[in-house]
Amino acid sequence: MFYGGIDVAKYRHEVCLLDDAGNVVLQMHIDNNQKGMNKFLQALERLDIEPDSVKFCLEATGHYWLPIYCHLSELGFQLHVINPIQSDALRNLYVRKAKTDQKDALLLADLLRLGRTPTTKLPSETVLKLQTLSRLRFEFVRQVGGLKNRVLGILDRIFPEYPGCFSDVFIRTSRELLKSYPEPEELATVDLSELAAFLKEHSRGRLGEERAKKIQSLAKGTFGITLALDAFALQLRLLLEQIEFIEEQVKVIEEAINEVMEELRPDRDTPYRHVIETIPGIGPVLAAAIIGEIGDVSRFPNARALVAYAGLDASVRVSGLFEGTRNRMSKRGSPMLRNSLWLSAVLARRFNQELKEYYELKCSQGKHSSVATGAVARRLVHLIYALWKENRPYDPNYQWSPPRK
Numbered sequence: 001m002f003y004g005g006i007d008v009a010k011y012r013h014e015v016c017l018l019d020d021a022g023n024v025v026l027q028m029h030i031d032n033n034q035k036g037m038n039k040f041l042q043a044l045e046r047l048d049i050e051p052d053s054v055k056f057c058l059e060a061t062g063h064y065w066l067p068i069y070c071h072l073s074e075l076g077f078q079l080h081v082i083n084p085i086q087s088d089a090l091r092n093l094y095v096r097k098a099k100t101d102q103k104d105a106l107l108l109a110d111l112l113r114l115g116r117t118p119t120t121k122l123p124s125e126t127v128l129k130l131q132t133l134s135r136l137r138f139e140f141v142r143q144v145g146g147l148k149n150r151v152l153g154i155l156d157r158i159f160p161e162y163p164g165c166f167s168d169v170f171i172r173t174s175r176e177l178l179k180s181y182p183e184p185e186e187l188a189t190v191d192l193s194e195l196a197a198f199l200k201e202h203s204r205g206r207l208g209e210e211r212a213k214k215i216q217s218l219a220k221g222t223f224g225i226t227l228a229l230d231a232f233a234l235q236l237r238l239l240l241e242q243i244e245f246i247e248e249q250v251k252v253i254e255e256a257i258n259e260v261m262e263e264l265r266p267d268r269d270t271p272y273r274h275v276i277e278t279i280p281g282i283g284p285v286l287a288a289a290i291i292g293e294i295g296d297v298s299r300f301p302n303a304r305a306l307v308a309y310a311g312l313d314a315s316v317r318v319s320g321l322f323e324g325t326r327n328r329m330s331k332r333g334s335p336m337l338r339n340s341l342w343l344s345a346v347l348a349r350r351f352n353q354e355l356k357e358y359y360e361l362k363c364s365q366g367k368h369s370s371v372a373t374g375a376v377a378r379r380l381v382h383l384i385y386a387l388w389k390e391n392r393p394y395d396p397n398y399q400w401s402p403p404r405k
Contacts, residue, residue: 002049005108006058008065015040016105017047017054018113027102032064037071051076057112059083059104080117082108123295126263130292133260135336137253138289140246147243151178154236158224159184165215170243173203177215179240182233187219257288264291276384278393281348281355286340290384293337303385309333310341312378345377354396355379 002025007014010032017026026043030036056072057080058065065081072079111117123131148170155162166174177198181187196212261284264274277287300306307313311333331338349359355376362372387394
């Protein structure tokens with residue numbers, strides 16, 4: 001049997017092949033393209049090595065590992081993928097401190113030869129689509145948050161009183177008002193009846209002359225600066241338009257996510273929700289993100305392993321007689337999964353009676369709100385694991401009973 005290690009990079013991969021005794025049989029680099037793959041396959045052919053007589057191990061470096069993984073899998077090679085954090089920790093097994101692509105490829109091959117790597121399967125196409133779309137949505141939502149902060153920063157300078165005019169600066173009426181009258185001076189000089197009609201039109205009749213008087217009064221006495229006002233006004237209008245553009249794209253992504261979620265339904269003719277969607281606090285969007293990051297829950301031996309994969313487990317510090325008591329969340333797993341579970345926990349502590357009581361219990365014990373929410377997130381993972389593994393919907397009155405012998 002032969003054992004191969006592949007150090008993955010953007011443009012060029014380093015490959016090392018060992019035999020059963022740990023001797024180097026082949027060491028070469030291959031370009032990250034079809035020509036490089038053909039060069040590698042020709043080298044294996046010269047050594048008379050068949051796909052069923054070699055295993056490969058590679059790091060999940062960014063997204064660069066996917067093409068070579070897919071190509072080698074299609075050719076019948078057995079592959080193992082490990083997290084770069086794992087290989088970085090195991091690198092310390094070697095006495096000499098060295099970090100090169102050749103050394104990394106050798107390390108991966110040696111780990112595989114010693115049986116220290118897990119078997120890995122690529123997620124299904126449906127799961128991969130959910131993962132890709134959910135991550136894109138998460139990135140767009142993050143961008144919108146950043147743009148909104150910039151808008152608030154501009155208002156702090158030119159019209160600091162404006163946020164008090166509406167319950168939320170970014171509701172539809174407020175956005176339209178800022179795009180049409182980005183400078184406080186414009187709001188101060190516009191005809192009151194015209195401003196009232198504008199508010200009434202864009203708020204569907206909920207706002208009118210009273211709100212118009214308040215806005216105009218604040219605009220006339222604003223404490224904002226007047227320096228470079230035209231530049232700030234242009235920036236304000238463009239940022240608001242960009243926010244609206246990205247939010248429209250988020251809606252398109254969510255529609256695509258809903259279509260992909262339909263592929264998970266066993267019977268398209270009957271109403272169906274994934275079992276984790278039945279948990280109060282987990283809606284379709286968060287469910288899609290969680291499913292996309294986990295893939296197949298059966299690949300985790302227990303709920304604790306899933307907690308660790310999400311990075312919600314506590315870091316442990318013990319040495320000799322010392323045992324740390326201020327242990328923080330490890331945050332070593334999937335950041336997208338951790339963020340989705342955290343948002344689900346924030347909702348669950350409000351709408352899920354069981355988890356709400358658990359959150360209040362932690363707070364009554366003197367825990368900080370964030371610490372209590374982290375505890376809710378971990379308990380939520382255990383609940384997700386149990387329901388998904390047993391394929392049963394959430395039931396607040398469910399009573400577990402041990403199986404009969």
